Amino acid sequence: MKLPYIKVEVEYREEETGAPGKVSPALIMGFGLHWAWVYLFMFNGQYILFPEADSMQLLLSATSGVFHAVALLLYAVFLKQARQLFDTPAHIRRNRAIAAFLVACATLLCMAGNMVSVGPLAAALFVLAGVASGVGSAMLLMSFGVSFSVCDLPTIALCAALSMVVSALAFALTLVVSAAFVPAGALLCLALPFLELLCLNKCSADLVDKLEFSFMTMPVRTASFVGRLGVPSVVFGVLLGILRCCALTGPLLDLLLAAGGAESAFSFSVFAASLFACAALIMAMLTLRKSRNFAFRVLVPLIAVLLVTLCTPYGADGTFRCFALFGSYFMLEACLWVMYADIAQSYRVSAFTTFGFGHGLLSAGSLAGFLMLQPGGLLEAVSAEPMMLALVGLIALTLGVATLPNGAEMRSTLIRGRLCPLLDDQTDLEELMGGEVAASKPSVEEAVVPMPSDTPGAVSSAPGDIPEPATPAVQESPEQRAGRFKRKCAAVADTFLLSRKETEVLFLLAKGRNSAAIQEALYISAGTANTHMRHIYRKLDVHSQHELIDLVESMVVD
Numbered sequence: 216m217k218l219p220y221i222k223v224e225v226e227y228r229e230e231e232t233g234a235p236g237k238v239s240p241a242l243i244m245g246f247g248l249h250w251a252w253v254y255l256f257m258f259n260g261q262y263i264l265f266p267e268a269d270s271m272q273l274l275l276s277a278t279s280g281v282f283h284a285v286a287l288l289l290y291a292v293f294l295k296q297a298r299q300l301f302d303t304p305a306h307i308r309r310n311r312a313i314a315a316f317l318v319a320c321a322t323l324l325c326m327a328g329n330m331v332s333v334g335p336l337a338a339a340l341f342v343l344a345g346v347a348s349g350v351g352s353a354m355l356l357m358s359f360g361v362s363f364s365v366c367d368l369p370t371i372a373l374c375a376a377l378s379m380v381v382s383a384l385a386f387a388l389t390l391v392v393s394a395a396f397v398p399a400g401a402l403l404c405l406a407l408p409f410l411e412l413l414c415l416n417k418c419s420a421d422l423v424d425k426l427e428f429s430f431m432t433m434p435v436r437t438a439s440f441v442g443r444l445g446v447p448s449v450v451f452g453v454l455l456g457i458l459r460c461c462a463l464t465g466p467l468l469d470l471l472l473a474a475g476g477a478e479s480a481f482s483f484s485v486f487a488a489s490l491f492a493c494a495a496l497i498m499a500m501l502t503l504r505k506s507r508n509f510a511f512r513v514l515v516p517l518i519a520v521l522l523v524t525l526c527t528p529y530g531a532d533g534t535f536r537c538f539a540l541f542g543s544y545f546m547l548e549a550c551l552w553v554m555y556a557d558i559a560q561s562y563r564v565s566a567f568t569t570f571g572f573g574h575g576l577l578s579a580g581s582l583a584g585f586l587m588l589q590p591g592g593l594l595e596a597v598s599a600e601p602m603m604l605a606l607v608g609l610i611a612l613t614l615g616v617a618t619l620p621n622g623a624e625m626r627s628t629l630i631r632g633r634l635c636p637l638l639d640d641q642t643d644l645e646e647l648m649g650g651e652v653a654a655s656k657p658s659v660e661e662a663v664v665p666m667p668s669d670t671p672g673a674v675s676s677a678p679g680d681i682p683e684p685a686t687p688a689v690q691e692s693p694e695q696r697a698g699r700f701k702r703k704c705a706a707v708a709d710t711f712l713l714s715r716k717e718t719e720v721l722f723l724l725a726k727g728r729n730s731a732a733i734q735e736a737l738y739i740s741a742g743t744a745n746t747h748m749r750h751i752y753r754k755l756d757v758h759s760q761h762e763l764i765d766l767v768e769s770m771v772v773d
Contacts, residue, residue, distance in 0.1 A: 237738050239362075239421055243374050245414025246359050247381025249352070250548075252318065252407040254386045256325075256348055271328060271341040273589060278345025279321075279352075280582035284575050286353035291571025298567070304424050311358055311415055317351030318408035320344075326401055355411060360570035362418050363552070364559035365426060367716055367743055371556045372500035372510065375549050376493040383489030383545075387482035421738050428718045431705045432565040433629050440568070440628040443620040444558070445576045450618065451551055452580020454611035458544040459581065460588040461598045462537070484537035491538075492545035496553075507622050510553050514546040515612055522608040525601040536601075543608070551577060554619075561714045562629060631709055700725075702772040711754045720747040724760055725767040 256279070290297050301307050324344035331337040363371055385407065393400025423429055492514075499513035506512065521539040529535045551573075559569040587594040597603045704725055708718040716737070723733045733744045757763045 237740055238370060238373055238377075239418045239738070241414040241417035241421070242359075242362055242366075243377045244381055245411050245418060246363075246374065246378040248385055248407050248411040248414065249355055249359060250378065250382035251385035251389070252404065252411070253352060254382065255389055255404050255407075256321070256352075271337060274338060275325070275341045275345050276585060277582065278342050279349040280345075280578060280585065282346050282349025283353050284349075284578035284582065286350045287357070287571050287575030287578060289571075290353075290357055290567045291575065294565060294567050294571075298430060304419075307358070307419065308416055310354060311412055314351045314354035314358075315408040315412040317347045318355065319405055321348035321351065322401065322405045351408070355408070355415070356574065357567065357570055358415050358419070360555065360559070360574070361429075361566045362415070362422050363556040364566040364569070365422050365429065365715055366556070366560065367739070368553075368557050368560065369500055369504055370743075371560070372496055372504065372553050375552050375556075376496040376500075379489045379496075379545050379549060380486075380493050383486045383541075387485050391479070391482055425736065426719055427701060427722050428563075428705065428708075428715070430565075431563075431701075431708075431718070432568075433563045433631065433709065435564055435568060435628050436630060440564075441572050441576075443624050443628055444569070444573050446618040447615045447620075448551070448573050448576040449580035449583075450611055450615040451547060452577040452582075453584035453587070454608055454615070455544060455547060455577070456581035456584025456586075457588060457594065457597060457604070457607065457611075458540055458547070460585045461604065462540045462544065480534045481537055484534050485541050488538045488542035489545055491542050492549060495546060496549050508550075508554055508619050510550040511616055511619065514550050515616055518543045518546055519609055519612055522605045526605050530601045558625060560716065562625060562712070563708065563715045563718060564629075626712070629712075631712070699772060700767075703767050703770040706770045706772050707755070707767055713751065713754065717747050717751055717754075720744065721751055721763070721767075724748065724751070725764055727760070727764070 300310060321344045324340050324347065328337045328340035328344065331340065363374065366374065389400050389403045389407075392403060495514055495517055496510060499510050503509040503512055521543050524530060525536060525539055530539070555569050555573045558564055558573075559566045584594075586592055588598050589595070594603075594607060597607055701722070704718065704722045707713070708721060713721060716739075719737055720733055723736060728736070730741065730744050730748065733739070733748075734741055737744070739747075752758060752763070755763060755766060757766060
């Protein structure tokens with residue numbers, strides 16, 4: 216507004232934080248059922264489901280952990296070959312069915328080994344069960360990673376938080392049923408992977424199958440990426456293995472059995488811990504979601520408090536100790552899952568790469584922590600001494616948080632071809648460029664390398680280039696034009712480092728779609744769609760859909 220002798224400048228800036236999109240109930244239920252099965256199979260649920268197989272528990276857990284970690288790492292190492300197994304929705308559903316069958320076979324093999332009890336045959340059955348469970352659960356876990364990686368960060372956190380409650384309910388229900396009638400609990404455990412399969416197929420159809428850029432991802436420098444992501448994953452994995460081993464073994468089991476009603480007390484503690492972890496993660500998402508690794512800022516201090524309370528008189532109570540151990544495990548696992556999904560979403564890194572290296576090394580660290588607590592292990596005294604457990608936990612938390620990658624470190628692992636200074640705010644630019652910020656911010660034309668026009672017969676106008684004779688126009692098929700248009704959108708997304716969801720929104724905007732069509736196509740809410748559109752316009756430095764279309768058309772691709 217301009218008034219006589221007075222100049223008033225009014226600036227209105229819309230909220231830049233993202234709103235949770237449409238939450239997929241199938242994703243929440245399926246992911247919760249997956250972790251319920253993991254707790255039953257690897258959280259020493261065998262003490263109740265398969266009481267005669269106690270002597271084989273170490274063999275089962277070690278075998279399952281090894282093959283689980285190896286299978287996830289193979290996904291990441293052989294990324295190109297793995298993609299050929301997931302090239303169509305039919306192949307993806309087939310692979311999930313195979314994974315669910317392997318997990319169910321692992322339960323059947325455990326039931327058979329429980330009947331044999333001891334001897335070479337029992338050992339062979341439990342080794343086979345460990346192999347089947349490790350490979351099958353890794354395949355299912357990767358499918359969930361793909362579904363999570365296409366969601367917005369608030370949606371990722373919300374789904375992970377609610378999934379913890381679902382997993383605790385399913386876990387507690389199975390244990391209570393098993394306490395009354397063991398075969399019924401084993402049948403519930405057998406049914407979990409098939410229920411999980413139905414949920415996976417549903418959420419994949421809603422979130423993944425209709426996307427245009429699900430396999431157009433940013434390549435990474437493998438060694439640098441593994442170093443940035445692998446160190447905290449291994450450190451936190453060791454702590455997860457220690458917490459898992461202490462959750463229902465040795466002194467804690469004796470405390471619960473001495474108090475009577477062990478199953479009821481244990482189930483109540485697990486459910487209460489899941490509610491506590493769910494509330495903490497949602498609180499972190501609502502308050503700090505704009506920060507990198509926001510979940511760790513809230514949940515790690517809570518984990519430290521719970522570990523310290525084990526050294527107080529409250530730690531002598533079996534129910535409270537179970538609550539503290541499971542609450543710590545839930546929160547740390549949720550933090551890491553949100554971090555992996557956020558990296559895959561924000562930087563468009565393949566979910567196979569992120570979850571393969573990240574969760575694969577996490578599983579390897581968890582197995583190492585579990586083995587350290589076995590008789591003769593390096594940390595054998597930790598499970599019996601709360602003070603030692605708290606000390607080791609605090610050290611692991613400190614090292615893990617200190618090695619977490621920040622935004623600049625993750626961007627340095629990407630192979631992008633060119634740097635676009637428009638993608639970040641001033642603070643991130645200083646961090647990315649080593650404190651040397653350019654005097655002026657380049658325009659879009661400076662950020663995008665000028666290229667010749669797409670018009671057939673056009674020639675390059677770059678200085679020093681020798682014009683080549685115009686080539687005759689080649690008639691393109693509709694499929695070729697559609698493929699070239701997608702490559703233009705991908706080139707813009709790579710240049711300006713758009714997230715996975717922003718790339719999908721860019722593609723629809725460039726096709727002339729409005730907000731309502733984007734909401735329906737991408738299964739997101741109106742607030743989320745508008746937020747993505749604002750972020751895209753800001754990163755590309757455009758002010759209308761027409762300017763965005765012109766920018767996409769100006770890109771030249773092979």
